[in-house]
Amino acid sequence: MPKVVIDGREIEVEKGTNLIEAAKLVGIQIPHYCYHPRLSVVGQCRMCLVEIEGGRKPVAACTTTVERDGMVVFTKSKTVQESQRAIMEFLLLNHPLDCPICDQAGECGLQDYAVKHGVAFSRFEYDSKRVFPDAERIPLGPRVIFNANRCIQCTRCVRFTAEITKTGELGFFYRGSRAIIGTYPGKILDNPLSECVTDICPVGALTSSKFRFRKRVWYIVKTPSICTGCDIGCNISVEHSNNKVYRYKPRFNSKVNDHWICDYGRYRWEDYTKNKRLLSPIIREKGKLQIRSWKKIIKVTAQNLKASFSGEKIILSTGFHSCETFFLLKKLANTIEGTKTALWVKKDNSRYIPTPTGEKRSKYSSPNVMGSQIVGFGSEESFEVAQRVLNGKINNIHILFVTDSFAEGTFNDRKIVNNLRKANILIVAGWAKSLLAQVADIILPTTTTLEEEGTFINNESILQKYVKALSAPGNAIPLWQIIIEILNNIKPDTFKNYENVSQLFEMLTEEIEELEGLTFKKIPPYGIDLRKREALV
């Protein structure tokens, strides 16, 4: 492999690596706008100009590749700094400089580089900037708003639609300083990944119509998490402030979602805000709903579960729980004799993420179907039982313990709810105040994925963890905690020492072969491929 010297640091890189990527390997950031590792290289923003020893003029680092030994690159020389200053000045010439009212402020490439590589003043002192008066607020599609005046013509979005989604809605029109991006006639930017263009837009030209003007980004706290929209397991960053989610952003993971997430997944947090939440443990006494303490509710639930009756006892779960929860649910099913497990899943292969190694496709609509199978809760049989329960095909149910109250809105379906209500005793744990929750005999409020921690295993057997982003409202507690309490109540002190997910996970690693030898804390940020047993990088 050829060696290259960048700012005096030598590094061996693969032949054909461009200088931006090579510099990253030695920890040097070369500023750039138009370059994106997943898009074709066009070398047109000219921000990444570097000097090469023996070269006549500065060259663009993105278009220059290391082909043989002996290349000596300077990224901070006087010539380079002058070029960078020149490009910054050019970029800001016709830019409106409206940062105070721009939603990108705080995460804007222009702001960042202007401070780092530009000068504090402009020599442009003319009355009129180039403006596109009619193009200040153009909806390119239902989810993306375009402001042409802020655009720096890097064409990342154009190349994204041409090369990643291959839908080609966007084009680059007109010439020179009048050049503008836009949709082709008769087309709108409405593809399953359309909002990714707002992520790759380095400036405030493309903004999300749902997020814009909702929150200044510097108030935002970012918590790494996993998308629950399907079982691809896209890595996301939950961006929240004051215990309120404002948006999901994709988090790079080369083996899963690459740089992208789909628009459907991006708004899964809206499920949690659009539906009313269950806040207190409630029991139906003499036909009336009564709020009771957790201790009381757990006791009653446990009593009901362990009492012997003639009918069926079924635990109906959904694919939205963590591995730890599924593990405990299985323990619960084993503890109470004669309990059947049922797992509601929905086959769904409509979600996809294009990556360089091929397209990632969903199999189920819930994130942890694979995990439920690996810990032994879910199986083809349990999927079938769930279907039969939902369709009202099992008649003599004595106790039905439903561990989720939403399941993508399924439990708001009156027909299904009626079928489930046929059980003598209906216990519902969940976060949404759905129709099902309202007809239950015992209501156990739980946290959402955002309010707890745990692990998911995606459809390619990659184990990933998510952490707590928000605090739970009211008296809601994680489902795993509820199950442990119930188990402790049925068989006193069996699970006395499990106070957090980390300890729970230890139990999983002891009992489940696939997870042997792992610890919760040491699950790497990009997850572990359980088939190969190697940490992803």
Added chain:
Amino acid sequence: MNYEPVLLRNIGKKLYKVADYVKEGGYSGLEKALQMKPEEITEEVKKANLRGRGGAGFPAGVKWSFVPKDIYPKYLVCNADESEPGTFKDRVLIEEDPHLLIEGCAISSYAIGANTCYIYIRGEYTKQADILEDAIADAYKEGIIGSKVMDSNFSLDIVVHRGAGAYICGEETGLLESLEGKRGQPRVKPPFPAVVGAFGKPTVINNVETLCCVPFIVSRGAEWFRSIGIDEKNCGPKLYAISGHVEKPGVYEFPMGITFEKLLEEAGGIWQGRKLKAFIPGGASAPVMTADDIGIPMSFDHLAKAGSMLGSAAVIVIDDNTCMVKVAKTIAHFFNHESCGQCTPCREGTNWLEYIIDKVLSGKATEKDIDLLTGVCNQIEGNCLCALGDAAAMSVRSIAIKFKEEFMKYVKKLTLVRE
């Protein structure tokens, strides 16, 4: 001047039919070429030191030899998008002697192993495109081109592709993008078109005049070609398109390296008995020369040494009644209008240049603005993706530096140079 024209020898003879062209000795070069090996032709062109007539002056034979042998298909593209302000030499060749171009295309295609040749002709050249298409149709009919070029095993298709009027499509990679049906904007180089060109295949792109020289090199030999002109590196017959303030503007053919003084004399001198103030030797992209440079030989190397360039030999003559600030404005406006908008320095810089010059013309500028003008030129130059930005910067800067006192007259609001 006693010079027998070579490229322009058929002017006025209306040789639109193959038969007429053959009567004048046409297609003998192609006939001879088909007896030779392709490499021999490339070698001969290399020996002739035929330099690209389109502007850059890159040796054509060397360019041909960059084409990889084992990748098919290959393409020859003839750049007839002549859109540099001041250039109109290719128009004359196409209009008056279309078969010479077809012959040049055929020989060059044979030399590089291309079976398809595209002639990318500027959109405004409607009449010329018609003439060329008629000539090509006749050449097909007479078996000059087609599946058997002059009864040999070599097959060649020539396709005329008409541009849509963008200057940037004269830049070779911009031309290729446009040819492929995309937005005409330059590609990143490397890879060079000789390796990855039209439709991703090896492509040689030559100017009309360059290709028109090839038949003569084949039939008369490299020695003969080198013997014309000022020296071995700057040789061959050359067309000069003279426009501006001269008595007889037009296309003239002379040996490469004729002095500007001589050229001016041939074109009848400055009109209306006025004096020479400046001249642009190679189209709007070339830095301006002053009256002091009148003795300079008009060749690639001599002009480059003097800080300008021969370009496409579009000589624009400027008399002493002309305001150089307005010349700068015209040039800046042209480049601002024609910048493709792809790369930052050219997109924003050319626009800014025109702004500053407008400010100077409006009388609101200060001396600082004139320094800013050269400063902006310096910021554009060397930072661009293609040569358009550099060209704008170099030519505007040359005017701003060499004729600074005229800019200062606007600043100081002295009597303006006459309109």
